[in-house]
Amino acid sequence: MDFDKVKKIINEFSAERDWDKFHTPKNLVMAVSSEVGELADIFQWLDANESKIENISEKDLSKAKEEIADILIYLIRLSEKLNIDLEEAVLSKIKLNNKKYPVNISKGNSTKYNRRDE
Amino acid sequence: MDFDKVKKIINEFSAERDWDKFHTPKNLVMAVSSEVGELADIFQWLDANESKIENISEKDLSKAKEEIADILIYLIRLSEKLNIDLEEAVLSKIKLNNKKYPVNISKGNSTKYNRRDE
């Protein structure tokens, strides 16, 4: 992904429509929530197997692609408004997750770090 | 963002923990929902102004950065499991949005395309 190109296109799209005034961080978080709801709508009644690439219908896959794009678009906008460098954010988070989920404890085990001792 | 590097690191993290078995598209969609909920938690009681970069607290910003990273990590995993090229998905969606939201109609106006005639 040519991330800078994508970011530039997204920003131009908003600028042309004078949508910056709507794009407060709070509103963008709600926009992400809304798009994630649309993604959940596609998958809600599918079982795990039906959701896989080899079984999902063309229609559902194509709809999922659109919703995933929408989420990413709003996430990129949000990260810009909050001066967050997405690459740095992901790499820091992975580093943190490496501590929270050491391989010897977490192998084959999805228990969340803060519910291990419950 | 060096997207391929990030993707490789995310995949290795899961592979080392044998987490692929949990990462069905359905489950990953729920994981995205869950992380978006944590993001909403940070912003729910802030007003629009308080949510802005010049006003948000260090703690909230740092927490938001983590949640945005988590969302992106699961979104990248999901797009892989569904063979979705994120750059292509975003560019196609922007093209579609250009039709749904022509500048002359949408300038300064956030009305959703499918609610314009209501």
Place this chain on the structure above:
Amino acid sequence: MDFDKVKKIINEFSAERDWDKFHTPKNLVMAVSSEVGELADIFQWLDANESKIENISEKDLSKAKEEIADILIYLIRLSEKLNIDLEEAVLSKIKLNNKKYPVNISKGNSTKYNRRDE
């Protein structure tokens, strides 16, 4: 459920804490999103069978109970702030759903009404 009693208790809880000022409809919608994210967190890695009452762990069930309560609490607050009568809202919606999902078309079939012709 003695709905009026529950509503009264919820309202008193907020009034005592002077939380009305935070409870705009917009903020309450985000609060619902946040709690739903916590509910999704519990179920994200469970498969359909593991999520059932006969299989779910005591801990997950007890956590789910708390999150469901939180969602309902915020939903009741929201409906109050918007003067929505919840019983009337549910009965109207069921009536609408009866039209959208006639038994002869929808029996054993979860297809959403607006995606039937796709």
Place this chain on the structure above:
Amino acid sequence: MDFDKVKKIINEFSAERDWDKFHTPKNLVMAVSSEVGELADIFQWLDANESKIENISEKDLSKAKEEIADILIYLIRLSEKLNIDLEEAVLSKIKLNNKKYPVNISKGNSTKYNRRDE
């Protein structure tokens, strides 16, 4: 709200359509997420004032009423599938919140209990 009547109607609606097979707790949680996303969609670009009962448009209010009903319908289904008594769940949660948010600490202050010492 005549809660038992509402519950009976909701259950009959599902039974007639043979939808019980779709209504695993996991799927119902996703259905709640999806409906909450639709609710967020209505409020995402409104500011706090615009979201209030005295300012919100008839259309948005009527759409919000439908989405709130959908959330409640799925929440009632979910609580049934998990044998959760909603009244008892809410009253227990309020009791817990009374401890987490004592009036003297929380008055006029929305800080989440687990982020007070951060």
